Amino acid sequence: MDIDAANREAARRILDSTPVLVGIARADEVIPKMRRNLILHAGPPITWDRMSGPLRGAVIGGLIYEGLAADERQAVAIAERGEVEFAPCHHYQTVSPMAGVTTASMPVYIIENKATGTRAFSNLNEGYGKVLRYGAFSEDVQARLRWLADVCAPIAGAALERSGGIDMKSMIAQQIQMGDEGHNRNKAGSAIFARVLAPRLARAGAKSHDLAAVLEYLAGNDLTVLNPVMAACKATMDAGHGVPGSTVVTCMARNGTDFGIRVSGLGERWFTAPAEIPVGLFFPGYSQEDANPDIGDSTITETAGIGAFAMAAAPAIVKFVGGTPKLALESTMEMYEITVTENPAFGIPQLDFRGTPTGIDIRKVVKTGILPRVNTGIAHRQAGIGQVGAGLVRPPMACFEQAVEAMASQVAAKTQT
Amino acid sequence: MDIDAANREAARRILDSTPVLVGIARADEVIPKMRRNLILHAGPPITWDRMSGPLRGAVIGGLIYEGLAADERQAVAIAERGEVEFAPCHHYQTVSPMAGVTTASMPVYIIENKATGTRAFSNLNEGYGKVLRYGAFSEDVQARLRWLADVCAPIAGAALERSGGIDMKSMIAQQIQMGDEGHNRNKAGSAIFARVLAPRLARAGAKSHDLAAVLEYLAGNDLTVLNPVMAACKATMDAGHGVPGSTVVTCMARNGTDFGIRVSGLGERWFTAPAEIPVGLFFPGYSQEDANPDIGDSTITETAGIGAFAMAAAPAIVKFVGGTPKLALESTMEMYEITVTENPAFGIPQLDFRGTPTGIDIRKVVKTGILPRVNTGIAHRQAGIGQVGAGLVRPPMACFEQAVEAMASQVAAKTQT
Numbered sequence: 001m002d003i004d005a006a007n008r009e010a011a012r013r014i015l016d017s018t019p020v021l022v023g024i025a026r027a028d029e030v031i032p033k034m035r036r037n038l039i040l041h042a043g044p045p046i047t048w049d050r051m052s053g054p055l056r057g058a059v060i061g062g063l064i065y066e067g068l069a070a071d072e073r074q075a076v077a078i079a080e081r082g083e084v085e086f087a088p089c090h091h092y093q094t095v096s097p098m099a100g101v102t103t104a105s106m107p108v109y110i111i112e113n114k115a116t117g118t119r120a121f122s123n124l125n126e127g128y129g130k131v132l133r134y135g136a137f138s139e140d141v142q143a144r145l146r147w148l149a150d151v152c153a154p155i156a157g158a159a160l161e162r163s164g165g166i167d168m169k170s171m172i173a174q175q176i177q178m179g180d181e182g183h184n185r186n187k188a189g190s191a192i193f194a195r196v197l198a199p200r201l202a203r204a205g206a207k208s209h210d211l212a213a214v215l216e217y218l219a220g221n222d223l224t225v226l227n228p229v230m231a232a233c234k235a236t237m238d239a240g241h242g243v244p245g246s247t248v249v250t251c252m253a254r255n256g257t258d259f260g261i262r263v264s265g266l267g268e269r270w271f272t273a274p275a276e277i278p279v280g281l282f283f284p285g286y287s288q289e290d291a292n293p294d295i296g297d298s299t300i301t302e303t304a305g306i307g308a309f310a311m312a313a314a315p316a317i318v319k320f321v322g323g324t325p326k327l328a329l330e331s332t333m334e335m336y337e338i339t340v341t342e343n344p345a346f347g348i349p350q351l352d353f354r355g356t357p358t359g360i361d362i363r364k365v366v367k368t369g370i371l372p373r374v375n376t377g378i379a380h381r382q383a384g385i386g387q388v389g390a391g392l393v394r395p396p397m398a399c400f401e402q403a404v405e406a407m408a409s410q411v412a413a414k415t416q417t
Numbered sequence: 418m419d420i421d422a423a424n425r426e427a428a429r430r431i432l433d434s435t436p437v438l439v440g441i442a443r444a445d446e447v448i449p450k451m452r453r454n455l456i457l458h459a460g461p462p463i464t465w466d467r468m469s470g471p472l473r474g475a476v477i478g479g480l481i482y483e484g485l486a487a488d489e490r491q492a493v494a495i496a497e498r499g500e501v502e503f504a505p506c507h508h509y510q511t512v513s514p515m516a517g518v519t520t521a522s523m524p525v526y527i528i529e530n531k532a533t534g535t536r537a538f539s540n541l542n543e544g545y546g547k548v549l550r551y552g553a554f555s556e557d558v559q560a561r562l563r564w565l566a567d568v569c570a571p572i573a574g575a576a577l578e579r580s581g582g583i584d585m586k587s588m589i590a591q592q593i594q595m596g597d598e599g600h601n602r603n604k605a606g607s608a609i610f611a612r613v614l615a616p617r618l619a620r621a622g623a624k625s626h627d628l629a630a631v632l633e634y635l636a637g638n639d640l641t642v643l644n645p646v647m648a649a650c651k652a653t654m655d656a657g658h659g660v661p662g663s664t665v666v667t668c669m670a671r672n673g674t675d676f677g678i679r680v681s682g683l684g685e686r687w688f689t690a691p692a693e694i695p696v697g698l699f700f701p702g703y704s705q706e707d708a709n710p711d712i713g714d715s716t717i718t719e720t721a722g723i724g725a726f727a728m729a730a731a732p733a734i735v736k737f738v739g740g741t742p743k744l745a746l747e748s749t750m751e752m753y754e755i756t757v758t759e760n761p762a763f764g765i766p767q768l769d770f771r772g773t774p775t776g777i778d779i780r781k782v783v784k785t786g787i788l789p790r791v792n793t794g795i796a797h798r799q800a801g802i803g804q805v806g807a808g809l810v811r812p813p814m815a816c817f818e819q820a821v822e823a824m825a826s827q828v829a830a831k832t833q834t
Contacts, residue, residue, distance in 0.1 A: 177733040178596045178605050179766070188595050191608035198615040199632035202625065215616035315766035316594040325766055349596070349732035349742055350767065 042100025043255025061137025280391015459517025460672025478554030697808015
């Protein structure tokens with residue numbers, strides 16, 4: 001088995017991907033096998049008893065939103081009795097930030113990879129503060145979710161469908177030239193997204209008040225584009241998955257308890273280990289002790305070669321996650337040592353338009369001891385509170401060591417037969 | 418006379434400025450003494466016989482737009498017979514890009530410097546291709562100008578007035594963090610501008626079709642924000658003008674024939690010399706031989722410490738004006754040598770958030786031999802054609818030498834009396 005050739009093939013499929021945002025629909029209308037009593041969550045599989053505070057909070061919020069529970073107490077009882085199913089978003093072609101809770105009647109972005117014809121999905125970004133993805137579930141959180149589903153999604157979905165979609169590869173390329181790394185900083189991308197959508201929204205035939213409210217939603221949130229960017233990365237990395245013998249990481253995701261990775265040539269298996277606690281900058285009134293372990297599917301951005309991997313392009317992010325512009329540059333340079341290729345579509349101006357380091361090789365991680373870098377939001381460790389800061393983290397080395405062992409066993413088995 | 422103290426005072430007034438975009442109105446309704454038979458143009462004063470092709474083209478277009486001439490032949494005859502007045506935009510608190518032709522019934526952005534209570538104005542950006550500011554004057558150019566005045570300006574003006582305005586200092590600060598230098602690259606700023614205005618436009622009560630057209634105009638032009646940025650720089654530098662003894666340059670502008678500067682402590686006098694021809698990248702079908710000498714009021718951006726002075730923040734611009742990301746960094750570093758202060762509001766991420774070099778000192782220019790750098794669009798040298806490229810240029814040294822001599826004479830005169 002020629003691992004290098006397999007990795008070249010995986011890299012080719014990743015670089016050839018052309019993710020396009022084509023629309024918005026109810027999750028159970030577009031995600032295969034999505035159903036009402038199924039709660040999707042971020043990261044690798046996990047049971048209720050092992051879930052961290054913010055994931056439990058988001059599950060409670062999701063059960064209430066779906067009408068499966070009337071309040072927190074009922075929701076906890078349903079979860080404890082096993083009356084609801086849990087599954088990773090990743091098992092359903094979906095990625096959602098932080099807790100990642102996505103339920104049947106929530107709206108999701110639809111991304112199509114035009115190179116493969118496959119799809120990926122992500123929920124809509126709620127904005128800042130007390131939000132479901134950070135484990136808050138109060139009535140204002142519910143009201144915002146209902147507005148997203150009932151008002152925002154139909155208008156934005158109609159606008160997207162009529163326009164033929166938004167090329168997310170071009171979007172990310174522009175972001176990299178405008179100081180975004182596509183994970184924790186999506187300010188330029190969200191501005192471009194709002195600007196491109198605005199005239200299409202105006203032609204979607206919505207009521208004037210609703211149109212203005214949707215435009216206000218787009219104007220007031222610098223993270224709007226994170227969710228379609230994540231789904232674009234998911235569609236891209238799914239294309240690179242399943243190449244026999246490839247040691248390229250196609251998924252990194254955290255559920256707030258475990259960090260899990262999947263590898264192109266190692267099937268659907270997750271390699272997991274306890275998630276680290278991010279170190280970062282905290283909002284007034286909060287500190288490092290409030291931080292939950294690493295959580296969210298948003299590491300799909302680093303997996304696809306942006307986020308912390310493209311930090312050289314986003315020096316201003318250090319004001320949000322900590323560090324210096326020099327660290328931003330070093331972060332990207334270090335990631336070239338553990339990746340198999342560079343993405344020429346995402347040229348970093350600060351590095352003379354060198355492509356972002358793309359395709360983490362589990363062998364290089366174990367050999368060099370260099371772990372992938374991750375930029376991330378930080379959730380409060382208790383349910384119901386929300387975001388407390390943003391910072392930097394790395395996955396546990398054990399994930400990569402297990403994966404290398406699994407690949408070695410697979411190679412050995414093939415050699416014997 | 419303590420020149421250094423005078424320059425500190427000029428710098429203080431410049432850095433304290435808080436330009437806010439408060440509205441849009443007809444030029445003759447808000448610009449003092451603006452009138453129908455007065456054609457404002459970019460740069461220092463010039464007569465018709467000395468005007469270059471693109472400025473003549475824009476004057477022809479302005480006369481037709483204003484109804485003062487029916488066609489090109491009539492317009493030329495009126496100009497030749499001296500039946501219309503010409504004056505620099507700068508004499509009327511106004512700055513407009515390239516040819517800069519601004520006439521009585523055109524809409525203008527209104528900028529208020531909240532620190533001083535003074536105003537500055539700029540026309541609206543027409544977009545790309547065959548446009549008045551590059552010397553084109555055909556019927557499609559006229560139609561676009563009429564749409565800007567009749568449809569776009571009333572809606573956008575109402576949206577701005579209702580909203581309390583847009584803080585342009587904060588806008589430029591964001592641009593510097595997002596890869597714009599504010600002169601030739603205004604992509605992030607124009608996206609933010611569109612995004613901030615969109616919900617306000619939706620609440621301005623416009624017809625649905627007109628609203629969509631205005632949103633399309635904002636979505637389709639990466640230079641929309643250049644004009645209010647220029648007016649913000651003008652309001653800022655006007656605040657620094659008129660400090661006795663100050664050798665800080667408060668205006669640099671070109672009319673396509675001459676480059677002119679004005680100096681804080683030297684009154685309303687222009688110091689001029691023949692404009693250089695920019696060197697840059699050309700659109701397909703055009704070359705260096707087609708380039709007109711340097712033209713436009715947009716050098717107010719460099720005068721205020723952005724544009725080429727902030728190029729370190731905008732490495733991606735080299736794909737448009739030529740050069741390498743290293744040149745972008747060096748451009749900014751060099752400008753620190755000829756300026757009196759740094760603007761902490763405009764922190765450059767690539768330089769650890771060091772403020773942009775601000776306030777050109779004519780003494781430092783002459784002493785070091787380092788001329789200010791300028792990023793610029795390039796017009797075809799013939800009337801009626803339009804933009805042919807973009808590039809880099811510097812002012813002639815003679816402007817600065819004359820100004821230093823004038824300051825020396827003034828100092829000598831004061832010492833004698």
